[in-house]
Amino acid sequence: MNITIDSGSGFCFGVEKAIEVAEQELSDSGHLYSLGQIVHNEEEISRLSSKGMETINHSYLKKASRTKVLIRAHGEPPETYKIAKDNNLKIIDATCPIVIKLQKRVKRAFDEMEKVGGQVAIFGKKNHPEVVGLAGQTGYMAIILENIEDARNMNFEKPLRLFSQTTKSLQQYEELVSFFRDKYEEQNNSGDFIHYNTVCRLVSGRADDLKEFCSNNDIIIFVSGKNSSNGKYLYNICKLANDKSYHVSSPAELVKEWFNDVQSVGISGATSTPEWLMEKVADKIRKISLH
Ligand code: SF4
Incomplete structure (x- = not known):
């Protein structure tokens, strides 16, 4: 069985930058608050949590003081910056440019x-x-x-x-x-x-290449968090181009029967899907195909 990971998938530069900034802070101080989930991907969040990242909500932000808080790629409204100023919070701003x-x-x-x-x-x-x-x-x-x-x-x-x-x-x-x-x-x-x-453009510009990738493979495994907006959008493109497209958020959701009589599997993901997670999905498919 031939397994290919879509070369156009993986983090967009906005998410990549936010994660880089977070990792830098975590290696310097071992702890960082993220206002909301840094990326709509549970697997990546638990990887960062194990390094000391803690996700907080806006009610928590109002009570926090004198600490660092990361603003993720999605950005925040002006009042968040005001709360941060009033509470002496240091904002690590990773809003996508x-x-x-x-x-x-x-x-x-x-x-x-x-x-x-x-x-x-x-x-x-x-x-x-x-x-x-x-x-x-x-x-x-x-x-x-x-x-x-x-x-x-x-x-x-x-x-x-x-x-x-x-x-x-x-x-x-x-x-x-x-x-x-x-x-x-x-x-x-x-x-x-x-x-x-x-x-x-990093989302819409992928549509044509993704369609071609989907039609060049017998089945498509699309990996993304269930809450990811661009994940839903890109998965719909896969489904239209190849009706044997399946959406999973982790290797555990793969179903053995999907791979019966299949010669080629394409793996793709959203702009919030880490490369390592698609590699793990590929490993699990390799194991399934051996049994
Ligand atoms: S998808 Fe969103 S976060 Fe990623 S580069 Fe585009 S605007 Fe930035």
Whole structure:
């Protein structure tokens, strides 16, 4: 049986940088608080926990003082920085540079829209940390759209600036854009609608290569945490390209029967899936194929 790990998979540079920063701190001091899970991958979190990383939530942050707290690649809203300042916390900021840029654009658009009675909308998952960080730039006035249904009751007479969470599906975002374009054209005010393509290229740019990888293998094992947004998006691409695609978060979830009469297995993962975990999945498949 031929087993190949997708060369385009593994951590994106935003997550890689956050983990590097965390590992550096952990080797210097043996302990670090991470505000929220550093990556949506339980296996990687337990690896870092064994080195002294502790995941805390926002209620804990309010009570903490005089310690170091890591902000992960997803970023945080402005009030987190204020709490940190008030509580004498040292922030280790590992927000992805792409997310920082997006936060600034959302803030600029909101300031502009406020002057003209317009609105800012973000296509994303309501409680996703990146979306909370983006909405925080607008004092939580931005409209969060999970799908086109959420957009139907909006006021199309008001100017609109539209953004996307970085890890959403580019295709779904384009569908939403075309929905708004039609609505604004119907009102003869198409100039009032401006959208920004803020889906991260490291997620959307993988689609074509991933499709090819999936069709070149008999079955696909896609490895990612069940909460990972880009994991869900990329797995859907796998499933469409090869219906023998299976989603697992660890080697323990592999099922022996999937590998009956299979010649080639492709292993791929999300931007939050560590390389070592895909290697472990490959080892387990090798063992399965020997029995
Ligand atoms: S997916 Fe893109 S925007 Fe998100 S953390 Fe990775 S590099 Fe940054």
